[in-house]
Amino acid sequence: xxxxxxxxxxxxxxxxxxxxxxxxxxxxxxxxxxxxxxxxxxxxxxxxxxxxxxxxxxxxxxxxxxxxxxxxxxxxxxxxxxxxxxxxxxxxxxxxxxxxxxxxxxxxxxxxxxxxxxxxxxxxxxxxxxxxxxxxxxxxxxxxxxxxxxxxxxxxxxxxxxxxxxxxxxxxxxxxxxxxxxxxxxxxxxxxxxxxxxxxxxxxxxxxxxxxxxxxxxxxxxxxxxxxxxxxxxxxxxxxxxxxxxxxxxxxxxxxxxxxxxxxxxxxxxxxxxxxxxxxxxxxxxxxxxxxxx
Amino acid sequence: xxxxxxxxxxxxxxxxxxxxxxxxxxxxxxxxxxxxxxxxxxxxxxxxxxxxxxxxxxxxxxxxxxxxxxxxxxxxxxxxxxxxxxxxxxxxxxxxxxxxxxxxxxxxxxxxxxxxxxxxxxxxxxxxxxxxxxxxxxxxxxxxxxxxxxxxxxxxxxxxxxxxxxxxxxxxxxxxxxxxxxxxxxxxxxxxxxxxxxxxxxxxxxxxxxxxxxxxxxxxxxxxxxxxxxxxxxxxxxxxxxxxxxxxxxxxxxxxxxxxxxxxxxxxxxxxxxxxxxxxxxxxxxxxxxxxxx
Numbered sequence: 001x002x003x004x005x006x007x008x009x010x011x012x013x014x015x016x017x018x019x020x021x022x023x024x025x026x027x028x029x030x031x032x033x034x035x036x037x038x039x040x041x042x043x044x045x046x047x048x049x050x051x052x053x054x055x056x057x058x059x060x061x062x063x064x065x066x067x068x069x070x071x072x073x074x075x076x077x078x079x080x081x082x083x084x085x086x087x088x089x090x091x092x093x094x095x096x097x098x099x100x101x102x103x104x105x106x107x108x109x110x111x112x113x114x115x116x117x118x119x120x121x122x123x124x125x126x127x128x129x130x131x132x133x134x135x136x137x138x139x140x141x142x143x144x145x146x147x148x149x150x151x152x153x154x155x156x157x158x159x160x161x162x163x164x165x166x167x168x169x170x171x172x173x174x175x176x177x178x179x180x181x182x183x184x185x186x187x188x189x190x191x192x193x194x195x196x197x198x199x200x201x202x203x204x205x206x207x208x209x210x211x212x213x214x215x216x217x218x219x220x221x222x223x224x225x226x227x228x229x230x231x232x233x234x235x236x237x238x239x240x241x242x243x244x245x246x247x248x249x250x251x252x253x254x255x256x257x258x259x260x261x262x263x264x265x266x267x268x269x270x271x272x273x274x275x276x277x278x279x280x281x282x283x284x285x286x287x288x289x290x291x292x293x294x
Numbered sequence: 295x296x297x298x299x300x301x302x303x304x305x306x307x308x309x310x311x312x313x314x315x316x317x318x319x320x321x322x323x324x325x326x327x328x329x330x331x332x333x334x335x336x337x338x339x340x341x342x343x344x345x346x347x348x349x350x351x352x353x354x355x356x357x358x359x360x361x362x363x364x365x366x367x368x369x370x371x372x373x374x375x376x377x378x379x380x381x382x383x384x385x386x387x388x389x390x391x392x393x394x395x396x397x398x399x400x401x402x403x404x405x406x407x408x409x410x411x412x413x414x415x416x417x418x419x420x421x422x423x424x425x426x427x428x429x430x431x432x433x434x435x436x437x438x439x440x441x442x443x444x445x446x447x448x449x450x451x452x453x454x455x456x457x458x459x460x461x462x463x464x465x466x467x468x469x470x471x472x473x474x475x476x477x478x479x480x481x482x483x484x485x486x487x488x489x490x491x492x493x494x495x496x497x498x499x500x501x502x503x504x505x506x507x508x509x510x511x512x513x514x515x516x517x518x519x520x521x522x523x524x525x526x527x528x529x530x531x532x533x534x535x536x537x538x539x540x541x542x543x544x545x546x547x548x549x550x551x552x553x554x555x556x557x558x559x560x561x562x563x564x565x566x567x568x569x570x571x572x573x574x575x576x577x578x579x580x581x582x583x584x585x586x587x588x
Contacts, residue, residue, distance in 0.1 A: 010551050010553050010555040010556075011516075011518065011549040011550045011551065011555065011556070011559070012550075012555035012556070012558060012559050013558070013559045014559075017555055064358070064359055064554070065358055065359065067361030067364065067558065069555075069558070070361065070558070070559075070562075222305075224305065255305040256304075256305045256306075257304050257305065259304050260358070261304040261305065261306035261311055261363075262304075262305070262306070264306060264307070264361065264363070264364070265305070265306050265307045265308075265364075268364075
């Protein structure tokens with residue numbers, strides 16, 4: 001904890017956008033992450049949304065592009081943004097592809113060498129990082145989780161695997177069924193090996209049938225998303241949720257693509273959805289969505 | 295006009311973020327620019343804010359980082375974002391420094407060789423680009439102008455040199471007195487030569503004393519801006535405005551730096567300020583500022 005170093009600090013919407021560097025024990029490497037602290041954090045501990053980014057992103061993309069700080073400052077909501085993979089390691093082939101290795105940790109715990117020595121992003125984003133920021137910064141242990149694409153997959157598996165850690169979950173254009181998507185198959189084959197039984201616990205569409213939890217999930221998906229049919233497959237997840245009576249709302253947003261322009265357009269709906277679940281006062285709700293706070 | 299090519303189009307907040315490539319005649323090179331069209335532009339021509347970016351930026355920084363599309367879509371305001379210099383030329387030393395040459399056109403018309411063959415950004419942003427977008431896209435000839443840092447300087451000189459073209463003007467952390475700032479002196483020496491009399495018509499603090507126009511100007515400036523004292527000098531401009539009774543409001547924003555986090559925090563105030571001047575309905579004003587619409 002004492003080695004966590006503040007890299008930068010900028011005032012934004014009355015709060016502070018912070019960036020930190022630290023050494024992660026579960027990843028065994030140096031990492032960076034971002035935290036937005038709303039103005040309310042000057043006086044009291046605030047709940048936090050954990051945002052998991054997509055392929056090729058770092059901890060900075062959401063911070064710079066999503067425009068989330070404006071409403072987060074009104075709601076009194078912190079936003080924690082981890083990086084998308086271990087960094088500074090040089091495993092064989094780690095930096096060759098944009099959709100595998102660095103920038104593509106898939107928020108799972110790898111079991112295959114050499115990846116298993118570092119690629120434990122699930123433990124990092126659900127355990128190590130929350131413990132660190134909740135000890136170091138004025139954050140409560142009330143958490144929500146969301147993310148985009150690969151990070152949407154991450155948010156779904158976090159919510160399904162460990163729903164006691166989160167009060168609400170949502171995703172933008174998530175990879176819903178990685179065992180059936182080229183991105184997911186490539187990543188899981190390397191990180192988890194060829195036995196597809198080992199993939200089940202990291203695949204939201206398969207997980208939802210085996211878990212007993214009922215944390216409602218909100219998904220926004222653009223209809224003009226170039227990855228919709230081959231990589232994302234929200235219909236598969238929806239079918240699985242229907243089969244197991246898992247609460248889910250999928251909003252198909254007409255004409256939106258896979259970019260941050262899509263995320264920016266709907267992030268406020270998600271922030272209000274999470275704020276309600278986290279017990280914050282939502283002055284101007286523009287959505288009828290109700291998250292389960294139990 | 296017929297050679298203007300659409301590079302990309304993404305839906306955002308119900309409108310469209312567009313990017314174009316074209317060949318500029320006044321710059322004699324290929325250029326790119328961005329246009330945000332709000333949803334209202336599907337049915338009628340809308341007024342436009344011209345945004346001039348700062349040193350090292352392209353036409354994309356504001357589009358991606360400022361978060362302006364959310365309120366622009368409510369107001370029915372288009373936003374036109376030119377690049378910051380000619381591109382694709384290879385003049386001697388043009389790409390050596392981040393604060394001069396490419397990415398640093400300073401929105402003036404150069405008179406010195408070899409710059410004068412291309413570096414005519416003033417004519418580009420005030421004449422050629424408006425004529426192009428108003429002919430090609432559903433934009434009216436009602437215009438406002440704003441910008442950041444070098445682009446804030448650009449917005450000030452556009453408003454002071456040709457106030458009939460704009461209904462309102464504002465700036466974020468503008469270089470107010472380039473003849474007395476290291477950035478300005480370096481650029482003006484190369485683009486305009488060593489005779490400082492030729493600099494006067496491109497220096498807002500000097501211009502304001504010699505023009506008879508009274509287009510009100512709004513400036514936001516962060517107090518933690520690392521360039522405030524040496525490069526920006528808003529006090530010099532304020533003194534000149536007081537001397538000539540030019541309407542000006544300078545808001546010193548406590549703790550904000552020079553980054554896009556600062557711009558994002560206050561862009562909504564500026565959009566409402568311009569929208570009022572442009573005759574748009576501003577449903578939820580949060581500022582008492584009134585621009586002169588005459």
